[in-house]
Amino acid sequence: MKELVTVIIPILERQIDPTEEKMLHHALDILAEYPIIFIAGEGADLSVVREHAENIDVVHFPKHFFQSRQHLGRLFLMSDFYDRFNWCDFLLIHELNSWVVKDELYYWCKQGYDYFKTGSALAHAGGAPGILKRISGLSEEEKRLYGSGYADNGLYLCRIERMTATLKSKKKLAHEYRHNANLPYADSLFWELEANRFLPHLRTPTDIVRSHFAQYGVQYQNGTTLPFALTGISHNNIGEIPFFKTLPETE
Numbered sequence: 347m348k349e350l351v352t353v354i355i356p357i358l359e360r361q362i363d364p365t366e367e368k369m370l371h372h373a374l375d376i377l378a379e380y381p382i383i384f385i386a387g388e389g390a391d392l393s394v395v396r397e398h399a400e401n402i403d404v405v406h407f408p409k410h411f412f413q414s415r416q417h418l419g420r421l422f423l424m425s426d427f428y429d430r431f432n433w434c435d436f437l438l439i440h441e442l443n444s445w446v447v448k449d450e451l452y453y454w455c456k457q458g459y460d461y462f463k464t465g466s467a468l469a470h471a472g473g474a475p476g477i478l479k480r481i482s483g484l485s486e487e488e489k490r491l492y493g494s495g496y497a498d499n500g501l502y503l504c505r506i507e508r509m510t511a512t513l514k515s516k517k518k519l520a521h522e523y524r525h526n527a528n529l530p531y532a533d534s535l536f537w538e539l540e541a542n543r544f545l546p547h548l549r550t551p552t553d554i555v556r557s558h559f560a561q562y563g564v565q566y567q568n569g570t571t572l573p574f575a576l577t578g579i580s581h582n583n584i585g586e587i588p589f590f591k592t593l594p595e596t597e
Contacts, residue, residue, distance in 0.1 A: 349434035351455050351503075353377050356441055357386040359412045362394050365581040366442035371398050376446050381434070387412035405430065415441075415500075419533035420524045425513040428506045435507070441500025444577040445563070447589075454503055454559060454574060460548040461509070461537060463502035464560040464577060466495030480539060489529055489539070496531035501560055501577045512547040516540060563587040 355373060362370065374382065384395060384402055387409035395402060411421040421427050422439070431437055436455050440446070454462060465474065468491065475484060475492070484492065513520050519540055523532045541548045551559070558571070562578040568588045576589060584590055 349381060351436040351438055351451060352381045352383055352431055352434045353438045353440055353451075354431070355382065355384050356418055356439070357384055357390060357392060357395060357412070358414065358418065359387060359390065359409070360414075362442065363581050365579065365584050367394065367398075369442040369445060369579065370395065372445060373440055373442075374399050376449055377438075377440075377451070379449070380438075380451060383431075416527070416530070416532075419531060422533040423513065423520050423524045423536055425510040428504075428509045428513070432506055432510075436503060436505055438503050439501065443498040443579050444501035444560070444575055445579060446575045447572045448574060450574045451503075457551070457555075458549065459551050460505040461502065461541070461550050462504070462556055462559045463534065463537065464499060464556055464562065465538065465553070466492050466534070467497070467499070467562060467565075467578065468492055468495035475539075480543060483543075484539060486528070489535055492539075493530040493532065493535045496534040498578045498580050499531070499534065499562070501575050502537075503559070508548055512541050515547060563589060568592065 353373070355370070382403070384392065384404045386392060386404060386406060388406045389409065390406070390412065392402070392404065407421060407427075411417050428437070438451060468474070475488070520536060523529065523536045523540070526532060529535060537548070542550065550556075558573050560575045560577050561573045563576040564578060564583055564587055566573070566576055566587070566589055572589075576587075579587065
């Protein structure tokens, strides 16, 4: 019988900063009931990770995919990546710029959707392309602008079977996105703009539903209903996010 979900935490080549280490420690704590696998480049130094969890499961991929977030996005546009974990139904990709607020992972896996990710920050500012624009397609410049809104947005939940099927049916387009060095966060752009462009390949939630799944930390207002997770967190803005000011110092 398949596992329902596995948590995947990517570790890039550069050294983890203190904010990312805080995200790591919290993820290991709140998601301890689920299988957690780290993905890293061949020969990666994982000593910082092992300070928080001595016995870890690691899956290695070619080193070049972990040189930067841009390189990692190419891995997330390969069906072979998702097939590597086909012994479970869902993957929660959890980069170290996200914070799971409450353990609702089982609940979200059971909602009947294939792909959860909060949209580009530009969409929240009223810059989302309309239906006609999505069908006709964005220009290269529009894609670059929209893609920039995915900075530090590193949390998504996906159904493996549907991700691989989508990539295989859109193989040429996925290849173009993978190898377009001018597109920031090309993987997020692909799943947002191309997966369901002409025909529905992925069951995705409404904007209201996905706002309950995840929100940008800087946009969440204390006092409103907390989502499953906050994302878009970095050492540059964590001090400005009201949510983190409410946490005990030990968090």
